[in-house]
Amino acid sequence: MWIVCGFCYLRNSTRTARLHYTATTPQSNIIMGITSQKLEEGWMLSKTQKVAFLGIAGLVRAGGPGDEADKLVDRPTFADDKVPACWHSLQRVFWEELIHSFALVAVFVPTVMDDQAAMACIITGTPGVLMVFSEEQRTLLRERLLTLIWQEFRDPQSKLFQAGVSKIIGAQATAKAIGKAAPTVRAAQASKGKKKTEEGEEEEEKKPKTEKRKAPKASKKGKQEKVKKAKTRKSAEEEDDDEEGELQDTSSDLDLSDG
Numbered sequence: 001m002w003i004v005c006g007f008c009y010l011r012n013s014t015r016t017a018r019l020h021y022t023a024t025t026p027q028s029n030i031i032m033g034i035t036s037q038k039l040e041e042g043w044m045l046s047k048t049q050k051v052a053f054l055g056i057a058g059l060v061r062a063g064g065p066g067d068e069a070d071k072l073v074d075r076p077t078f079a080d081d082k083v084p085a086c087w088h089s090l091q092r093v094f095w096e097e098l099i100h101s102f103a104l105v106a107v108f109v110p111t112v113m114d115d116q117a118a119m120a121c122i123i124t125g126t127p128g129v130l131m132v133f134s135e136e137q138r139t140l141l142r143e144r145l146l147t148l149i150w151q152e153f154r155d156p157q158s159k160l161f162q163a164g165v166s167k168i169i170g171a172q173a174t175a176k177a178i179g180k181a182a183p184t185v186r187a188a189q190a191s192k193g194k195k196k197t198e199e200g201e202e203e204e205e206k207k208p209k210t211e212k213r214k215a216p217k218a219s220k221k222g223k224q225e226k227v228k229k230a231k232t233r234k235s236a237e238e239e240d241d242d243e244e245g246e247l248q249d250t251s252s253d254l255d256l257s258d259g
Contacts, residue, residue, distance in 0.1 A: 009141055009168040014101070016101050016102075016103065018031070018097065018099045018100075018101055019096060019097050019100040019101065020093040020094075020096065021034065021097055023034045026101075029102075029107065031097060031098075031101060032255065034090075034094055035091075036088070036089065036090070036091065037089070037091050039076065039078070039084045039087070040079075040084075040117075041077055042084055042085065042086065042089050042112045042114060043084065043085040043086070043089075043115055043144055044082040044083070045082060045083060045084075045085050045140070046079065046080075046081070046082055046083075046086060046087070047081065047082075049136075050083050050085070051136045052134065052136040052137075053133065053134065053136055053140060054133050054134065054137070054173065055133045055134030055136065055137070056243060085113055085114045085115075086113035086114040089113065089114050089116055090116060090117075091116060091243075092116045092117075092119050092120050092123075094116075095107070095117045095120030095121075096117075096123065096124055097108065098120075099121075099124050099126050100124070102252060104126060105126070105127070106126065106127040106128065106129075107121055107126055107128040107129070107130075108128070108129045108130075109128070109129070109130045109131065110131050111131060111133075112131060112132055112141070114141075115141060115144050115145055115148060117130060118130055118141070118145055120146055122145070122160075123152070123160060124159075125159070138203055141199075148173070150165075150169075153165040153169075154166045154169060154170075160236055161232045
């Protein structure tokens, strides 16, 4: 089984500044200070997956089974009863350092156990060919690489960072979170509004009932002025009537004949 990410071709590697292991002088073709990562930080599989992962070929022990002393060694245990895909994995930075310091134009790994070499090839853009033990391992490794690539798309420090992808994923995650929180928010708002309404009704009940205000009574002085004005209007009307009567009497006494 193959995973294509070739032959390893080494170009001039002297006096190339180190990429990760900077404590090693670039004047030497030796890289020092290489460390392994914690097992639980690597690719973890269930025991069933690990057996299918290795297949028949992966279970063949070239030197035969170990002695009784080896069987007594206690291996560490991990959460969910999982096991590492590789117990002696070399970190991705190691593979990136090899590609960089020795100017590799391609990488060939005949017995790949985890994702480290493949991800180094993908990030550095270096062609690679990696051989796996079984079809199950190929499927699991492909899924693992896709997951890691999507994580790199969202990492601003990664060479694979894609702002557009990160924005879309972030927007979807935000919308999903809002969608989940919306019923809770609406319920809280409704409860708050109901509480305010009840408080308002209680305050209204506590207020003393006020009687309807009666129209203010007119003062005595105001009444006298109204009576005086009414008498004045009445006497003026009577005078007008008297004048009109005199005019009528005068017109009846006039002789309008031509003679």
